[in-house]
């Protein structure tokens with residue numbers, strides 16, 4: 094299906110030479126916006142004014158409370174399950190709350206599907222920071238859950254409930270930026286496409302989002318952010334904690350490739366430029382932690398790895414993607430458990446895939462059902478084609 098034009102998605106567009114554009118706004122123009130404003134933009138095509146943003150924030154706050162049965166499931170899970178397993182399970186457990194499923198059972202008309210999908214989306218998005226923060230605190234034994242602070246915004250609350258000390262407020266700012274940058278990437282990526290496919294069967298958004306985020310948990314997709322920081326830390330460790338020279342890093346990158354592994358955080362199925370989301374993270378780091386050795390490593394890797402990948406000649410895109418820089422910033426602020434990082438991506442990605450599902454139901458899009466062929470058919474077809 095690589096490059097096959099087979100999906101309709103108005104929330105955002107990703108072209109090889111521009112990167113993410115959300116409703117005609119290149120993502121670099123959105124880095125100062127809040128995730129709530131971007132969610133509104135994804136849904137409506139327009140940025141909200143101050144009053145509209147406040148009303149959305151109030152609406153989200155009213156829906157924040159997580160039922161107790163969810164916490165019982167979390168506490169019953171093995172404490173060393175992967176954080177993505179915990180997070181996606183909690184989303185699925187909340188399916189009991191689905192208005193879509195209840196209304197469908199009562200005979201809801203097709204024109205009303207989008208409203209129930211919106212209702213469910215607001216319900217789950219409001220609760221995601223609490224779920225994700227609770228996963229963090231349980232998985233890494235950080236103490237009891239922290240309740241949301243009614244004075245804080247969606248991402249600020251997430252930062253607060255993680256319990257990371259934030260005397261400057263910059264960690265909360267990083268969370269806001271993080272939630273904006275990962276929110277959407279048109280609809281062909283694994284998490285969005287999976288969400289769309291499951292939702293096209295009229296499985297409600299709880300089923301669909303949980304499924305989509307299971308796709309995000311793969312190392313070639315969202316899990317690359319944890320792999321990426323692991324790679325950076327490995328290289329620092331190899332060089333005794335000091336930022337290596339360019340030549341040393343070049344050799345380390347070649348060793349990775351020669352051992353049959355990919356260099357995480359580099360390459361992309363669509364992009365053929367440095368991911369503008371990577372640039373946004375790099376700029377944030379330049380402002381808040383230019384002296385941090387891990388941040389400096391990210392900048393050095395950016396200088397060296399594209400050349401190495403080009404020399405190897407396999408990757409079509411030798412440039413960094415969104416996952417190449419984010420981990421170093423989280424690490425800087427003390428969020429050091431890097432197998433948690435994909436959960437942050439998941440909280441943000443929910444904004445995009447839920448918006449896409451609401452649009453798909455509003456447009457009345459049909460069930461996804463591509464046609465398959467047999468290998469026998471494929472052999473016959475390929476031998477019947479004139480050779481190039």
Ligand code: NMX
Nearest residue numbers: 313314315317355356357358359360361362407408409410
């Ligand atoms: N390091 C080493 N080899 C690579 C890399 C890389 N970073 N990127 C691509 N290649 C290889 C790829 O494995 C393939 O090899 P082979 O022919 O042996 O199978 C070859 O180059 C051609 O692949 P492409 O067509 O350039 O890439 P494709 O579209 O298939 O895959 C990714 C895209 C993103 C899966 C791939 O670039 C990759 O594995 N990158 C590292 C993992 C990563 O950073 N993923 C995060 C993506 C962003 N996200 O957040 O989801």
Ligand code: MLT
Nearest residue numbers: 277278281282283362414
């Ligand atoms: C994403 O944000 O989903 C990734 O960059 C992967 C993709 O677009 O294929």
